[in-house]
Amino acid sequence: MLSRREFIKAGAEKLAGLLAFSALFPFGKLFADSRYPDLVAMKGGKGPDELFRKGIEYLGGIKSFVSRGQSVLVKPNIGWDRTPAYGANTSPSLVAEIVRQCRKAGAARVFVMDHTCDPWKSCYRNSGIEDAVKSSGGEMVPGNSMSYYKNVSVKNGRSLKDVLVHKVYADSDVIINVPVLKHHSSTGMTASMKNLMGVVWDRYAWHRENLHQCIADFAGFRPPDLTVIDAYNVMTRNGPRGYSRSDSINYRYLFISKDQVAADSAGAMVLSKTSPGIKKPDDIEYIALAGKAGLGKSSMKSMKIARVSVQS
Amino acid sequence: MKLKRFRQITAVTVVFLFSIIFFDIYGLVPHGVQRVLTSFQFIPSLLFTFAYGVTLVSAGFIVVFLLTLLSGRSYCSFLCPLGIIQDLSSRIFKRKKYIFMKEMRAVRYTILAVTAAVTAVWGSLLLVWLDPYSLFGRFMGNFLNKFILALNNAAAEFLLNHNIFSLYSVNGSPGTVFSVIVSAVPVFLIIIVASRYGRLYCNTVCPVGTFLGIVSRFSVVKIGINSDTCLHCGICDRSCKSSCIDSAEGLVDFTRCVSCFNCVSMCPNGSISFERRYGKAESLNDSNRKSSPSEKGAISRFSFITGMLVMPPWISALAVENKKLFMSDGSKLVKFTRKTVSSPPGSVERDRFNELCTSCSLCITKCPTRVLQPAVMHYGMRGIMQPYMDYSAGYCNYDCTLCGSVCPTGAIKKLSVEKKRVTSIGKVIFIKENCITFQQETVCGACSEHCPTKAVYMVPYKNGLVIPATDRSICIGCGACENVCPVRPVKAIHVEGELKHTVALKPAEKKSDQKQGDEFPF
Ligand code: SF4
Ligand code: SF4
Ligand code: SF4
Numbered sequence: 060m061l062s063r064r065e066f067i068k069a070g071a072e073k074l075a076g077l078l079a080f081s082a083l084f085p086f087g088k089l090f091a092d093s094r095y096p097d098l099v100a101m102k103g104g105k106g107p108d109e110l111f112r113k114g115i116e117y118l119g120g121i122k123s124f125v126s127r128g129q130s131v132l133v134k135p136n137i138g139w140d141r142t143p144a145y146g147a148n149t150s151p152s153l154v155a156e157i158v159r160q161c162r163k164a165g166a167a168r169v170f171v172m173d174h175t176c177d178p179w180k181s182c183y184r185n186s187g188i189e190d191a192v193k194s195s196g197g198e199m200v201p202g203n204s205m206s207y208y209k210n211v212s213v214k215n216g217r218s219l220k221d222v223l224v225h226k227v228y229a230d231s232d233v234i235i236n237v238p239v240l241k242h243h244s245s246t247g248m249t250a251s252m253k254n255l256m257g258v259v260w261d262r263y264a265w266h267r268e269n270l271h272q273c274i275a276d277f278a279g280f281r282p283p284d285l286t287v288i289d290a291y292n293v294m295t296r297n298g299p300r301g302y303s304r305s306d307s308i309n310y311r312y313l314f315i316s317k318d319q320v321a322a323d324s325a326g327a328m329v330l331s332k333t334s335p336g337i338k339k340p341d342d343i344e345y346i347a348l349a350g351k352a353g354l355g356k357s358s359m360k361s362m363k364i365a366r367v368s369v370q371s
Numbered sequence: 372m373k374l375k376r377f378r379q380i381t382a383v384t385v386v387f388l389f390s391i392i393f394f395d396i397y398g399l400v401p402h403g404v405q406r407v408l409t410s411f412q413f414i415p416s417l418l419f420t421f422a423y424g425v426t427l428v429s430a431g432f433i434v435v436f437l438l439t440l441l442s443g444r445s446y447c448s449f450l451c452p453l454g455i456i457q458d459l460s461s462r463i464f465k466r467k468k469y470i471f472m473k474e475m476r477a478v479r480y481t482i483l484a485v486t487a488a489v490t491a492v493w494g495s496l497l498l499v500w501l502d503p504y505s506l507f508g509r510f511m512g513n514f515l516n517k518f519i520l521a522l523n524n525a526a527a528e529f530l531l532n533h534n535i536f537s538l539y540s541v542n543g544s545p546g547t548v549f550s551v552i553v554s555a556v557p558v559f560l561i562i563i564v565a566s567r568y569g570r571l572y573c574n575t576v577c578p579v580g581t582f583l584g585i586v587s588r589f590s591v592v593k594i595g596i597n598s599d600t601c602l603h604c605g606i607c608d609r610s611c612k613s614s615c616i617d618s619a620e621g622l623v624d625f626t627r628c629v630s631c632f633n634c635v636s637m638c639p640n641g642s643i644s645f646e647r648r649y650g651k652a653e654s655l656n657d658s659n660r661k662s663s664p665s666e667k668g669a670i671s672r673f674s675f676i677t678g679m680l681v682m683p684p685w686i687s688a689l690a691v692e693n694k695k696l697f698m699s700d701g702s703k704l705v706k707f708t709r710k711t712v713s714s715p716p717g718s719v720e721r722d723r724f725n726e727l728c729t730s731c732s733l734c735i736t737k738c739p740t741r742v743l744q745p746a747v748m749h750y751g752m753r754g755i756m757q758p759y760m761d762y763s764a765g766y767c768n769y770d771c772t773l774c775g776s777v778c779p780t781g782a783i784k785k786l787s788v789e790k791k792r793v794t795s796i797g798k799v800i801f802i803k804e805n806c807i808t809f810q811q812e813t814v815c816g817a818c819s820e821h822c823p824t825k826a827v828y829m830v831p832y833k834n835g836l837v838i839p840a841t842d843r844s845i846c847i848g849c850g851a852c853e854n855v856c857p858v859r860p861v862k863a864i865h866v867e868g869e870l871k872h873t874v875a876l877k878p879a880e881k882k883s884d885q886k887q888g889d890e891f892p893f
Contacts, residue, residue: 100891140768168534176821176855178739178768180398204540206528226531244829245816245837263857266815267807296881302825305883312891328893336835344814359893366891 095119096365097356098325099315104369107291108156110313115160117365118315124285127165129232132172133157133197134283136239136254137186139300140177146292146307147300148182149239151191153289153313157235158197170227173257174202176300200227208260211280215352218269219276223260228281236283236319240290240312240326242298246270247336247343249299250326251286251319252278275348278319282354286322288314295333308333311371320346320355321362328359374645375632378448382455389452393511393736394519396541402776405733409779411435411450412504413579418495418727422781436586442645443587443594447573447580447629453503453558454573454629457565461612464566468609471617472568474624475575483581494726495780496753501578504779505729506558509756512732513546513554513745521545543741544764550745553756554732569612574627584626593648594628594635596621600642607634607643616643704861705804712749713760713797713848713868716767717775717784721750721870727782730756734774734783740765742850743774758783760796762850762866767796769823769849792823795875797848797866799826799841805863808838818852818864824878827852827864839864844876 099117101110115121125131135149143151154171161169171192175182179202183189189199201207208223228234238254246253252274256262265273290312297306310329316322324340331337340357341347350357385408392405406428410416416431435446447454482501489497499505520543527538546554561572573580587593596607598621607616611634615627634643711721715734718724735743735758742765743758750757758774760767769792775785786794807815809832818839819827826846829837839852841864848866856862 100893102891140770170536181739181768181771198536200536201539203542204524204527206524206540207531244819245814263817263855266817266857269813271814297825299820300823302823302878303880305880308883310889325891325893328891332889332892364893 095317097316097318097362098321098364100325100364100366101313101315102311102368103371104311105371107150107153107289107313110291110311110369111153111156111287111315112160113369114313114315114367117367118285118317121157121160121164124235125161125164125166125233128167129165130227130230131161131166131169131233131235132227132231133161133169133192133235133237134228134254134258135171135173135188135237136241136249136257137173137179137182137188138176138257140175140181140185141301142185143187144292144304145301146239146241146294147298148186148188149237149289150291151187153287153291154188154237155191155195157237157287158192159195161233161235162196166233169197170200170231171197172200172202172225172227174225174259174262175257179203200225202257205260213276213280215279216276218272219265222277222280224280225258225260228258234281234283234285236286238286238288239294240288240329241294241301242296242330242334244298246274246345247334248323248327248330250288250290251283251323252345252349255283271344271348274345275352275354278345278349279352279354282319284317286314286316286319288312288322288326290314290326290329293329295330318355320349320357323349324357324359324362375636378630378632381449382458385450386452386455386459389507389511393508393516393733395737396516396520396523396543398737398739402773405777406779409504409733409777412779413446413451413583414498414502414729415504415731415779418498418729419779419781422723422727428779428781435583439583439586440590442592443590443625443628443630444580444583445630446583447570448631451503451579453507453561453577454570456507456558457561457570457572458612458631460562460565461569465569467567469569469611469614471608471611471619472571472614474615474627478575479581479584482576483578486578493753495729495782496726498578499728499730499753499756500557501576502729502731503573503577503579505731506561508731508733509554509745510558512736513550513756514558516736517543517545517551544744546745547747549747550756554745565612569614570627570629571614573629574613574615580629581626587625587628590625591647592645593625594623594630594643594645595648596623597642597644600640602640602642604639606637606639610634610637703810704858705802706861707800707802707865709865709867711797711868711870712746713762713850713866714750714872715743715758715760715774715783716791716794716796716847716872717772717778717786718782718796719784719872724782725750725754725757727780728754728757728778729780729782731779732756732758733777733779734758737773737777738765739771739773740768742767742854760848760850760866760868762853764854766821766850766854767848793847793875793877795847795869795873797846797850797868798843799846799848799852799864800867801827801839801841801864803838803863805858805861806838807858807863808832808836809863810858812836815857817855817857821851821855823847823849823851824875826878845878847875 099114101114104110135154139147141147158169212221213219238250240250243249292307293310294301294307314322314325327340346357410428410431413435420429486497524540527540613627615624714724744761745756746759749759772786772791775783824845826842827839830840832838850866853865856864
């Protein structure tokens with residue numbers, strides 16, 4: 060006969076075993092993969108925030124990404140000291156909506172940061188993102204000092220073997236990448252994978268060491284759990300900074316995906332309308348490289364796409 | 372007693388406000404505060420008036436002038452930050468009492484005359500070294516400010532390790548050895564002298580002091596000794612930090628009196644007072660008294676403190692992050708020498724700028740991108756410590772007009788954002804042979820990414836690659852391209868400064884091809 064103490068101990072062991080078992084076989088995720096589309100393509104609506112609110116439901120709602128007590132990094136593009144109308148940075152309303160939903164889902168802390176190109180204080184302020192984040196319960200994290208970064212090695216990196224990455228990127232439980240889709244003078248386009256250049260310390264080192272390969276390498280380091288591309292107001296020339304407001308087109312799209320390569324591929328197709336050099340996603344070299352490395356789908360045909368049009 | 376309190380409170384407030392604007396590393400103080408505060412500085416306000424004629428800023432030096440006519444060199448005791456820190460120094464470190472000293476007349480007036488003559492011909496050449504506000508500014512901006520930076524960054528890092536992001540690191544160069552020495556040493560010397568001899572510097576070297584001294588001969592209200600009641604006890608002599616009271620003779624040298632009112636509060640029977648005495652230009656020129664030999668203690672104590680203060684941030688600066696070089700030997704790179712550095716936007720023309728700037732370092736302290744750095748010989752002898760555009764430190768932010776908004780002498784003109792965006796301070800030069808795309812046939816384009824005018828744009832190169840090309844007519848010389856170009860040790864793109872700033876052409880704006888409501892392109 061088991062004493063009471065032994066009984067409890069045995070029970071605990073069984074429970075631990077059960078937990079380990081379910082961790083090995085994440086049934087939930089298995090079902091999720093077949094139930095959910097690879098890409099949610101949204102269009103119309105009153106703004107990107109509304110498109111996100113409706114679109115995220117096709118992936119099971121924010122709850123399937125964020126659970127109570129977790130720390131979340133929401134990573135928009137805040138690279139430039141420009142007001143929202145130029146489309147150089149992610150729309151503040153979209154960032155605010157995502158931060159709010161994460162908090163509602165119980166996230167303990169929601170961080171927002173970018174290692175900007177222009178002076179970071181001006182970027183945070185004039186992009187409208189700082190105010191939007193603070194009023195929706197998130198925290199703006201600076202990225203301007205090397206002491207915020209830690210050295211990590213990039214497994215399977217071909218050009219990029221190790222890199223100084225921001226601590227909140229390395230340490231947060233959940234990462235949500237929220238780039239803005241733009242034409243880009245050197246890489247052709249920027250959206251998801253290229254937006255992650257904003258979480259490393261020395262982006263210019265990548266320029267020296269085969270930029271496309273570095274972008275693809277880093278995409279495999281710690282892929283974001285969710286990618287939301289703001290393609291509402293798309294800068295189709297003079298990117299990534301843009302010169303005038305006429306550089307952007309009001310497409311009113313938003314792409315949501317767990318697969319950053321799939322999301323970028325959708326972005327490439329949007330730019331293909333205005334960039335003669337882009338016919339298919341693989342024409343952007345880093346998309347092709349990431350696809351080859353098995354980081355995601357870069358062929359539109361192989362994706363299960365939910366196309367949703369919202370009345371405006 | 373009341374007068375002295377009033378002076379002390381005003382003086383401490385002034386120094387406090389100046390500290391706030393020079394230590395404001397987060398950029399929180401509104402620019403108006405700086406404008407108002409610096410407007411009341413005599414030399415900057417005067418130079419501003421030379422540059423732009425009578426404006427609101429001129430009120431500053433006019434007020435100081437009128438104030439002197441009314442009540443003597445009140446500027447020196449109430450408003451001049453360099454004067455006030457001397458008073459603080461003598462208050463803290465003074466051991467012995469003061470004694471009456473002879474006026475060093477020849478020295479004072481020669482310095483004033485030479486400064487005036489040189490300023491008339493060459494502008495700020497000597498004022499850079501003699502204007503009290505600018506000496507003080509450099510000390511604060513290029514020296515003490517760095518401690519605030521270091522302190523803040525240490526605190527920010529500590530909090531960061533506890534995941535608290537309320538403070539943040541502020542990027543800023545610790546300055547060069549040269550800029551630190553040139554900014555710190557003169558003021559330390561002045562402080563050391565003050566700790567022993569009170570306002571000796573103000574009454575011997577400072578041209579503003581000498582000038583206001585002449586004016587104060589005619590002031591309405593002055594210090595004076597009532598010879599009927601004076602006991603000739605000498606208490607006032609010993610309390611006078613200007614060493615300008617000779618109670619034995621019952622005389623006060625107004626040209627050196629800084630209206631501090633210490634004597635008034637010290638006199639045991641009220642024989643010394645501050646009242647209307649217009650017309651009587653009493654002055655003391657001769658005295659047989661000698662000053663006592665100097666005391667070593669204070670000085671060595673000071674040099675020790677100086678040493679302690681100078682060391683830490685600059686030692687750590689030596690251990691700067693070592694940047695990876697693009698090429699192990701730079702021999703394949705085409706070297707270039709910049710003929711002209713760029714001066715800040717709004718400085719209009721090199722000569723004009725060099726003549727108006729007194730190197731107070733306020734703009735350098737405020738520049739959000741740190742592109743403004745103190746010059747060594749970049750402008751030649753006359754521009755030492757004046758701000759120049761150091762594109763290795765940063766680049767000029769397209770929409771920023773800050774340096775012009777804070778410059779107290781008008782050397783950097785205030786520009787509207789619209790004007791700033793077309794003010795060309797230099798022109799781009801692309802050296803194809805150094806470019807990464809040429810050297811190793813991979814894509815880069817960092818320059819074009821950052822260029823706010825698209826004066827650098829990408830054109831097709833081989834194998835589907837793109838390489839920069841430039842349109843100098845729309846380039847404004849902001850230096851973004853040069854700053855970010857990752858080629859080391861010689862960059863592939865750089866900016867050659869313009870001696871006379873020009874108006875750049877506006878980039879052509881193409882009509883947008885609006886395509887709304889399209890179906891998804893996949
Ligand atoms: S305008 Fe340029 S140089 Fe002047 S403060 Fe701003 S960024 Fe610095
Ligand atoms: S070419 Fe260089 S210096 Fe000229 S505007 Fe562009 S980034 Fe500035
Ligand atoms: S930043 Fe330098 S290396 Fe890169 S494309 Fe421009 S000129 Fe070439």
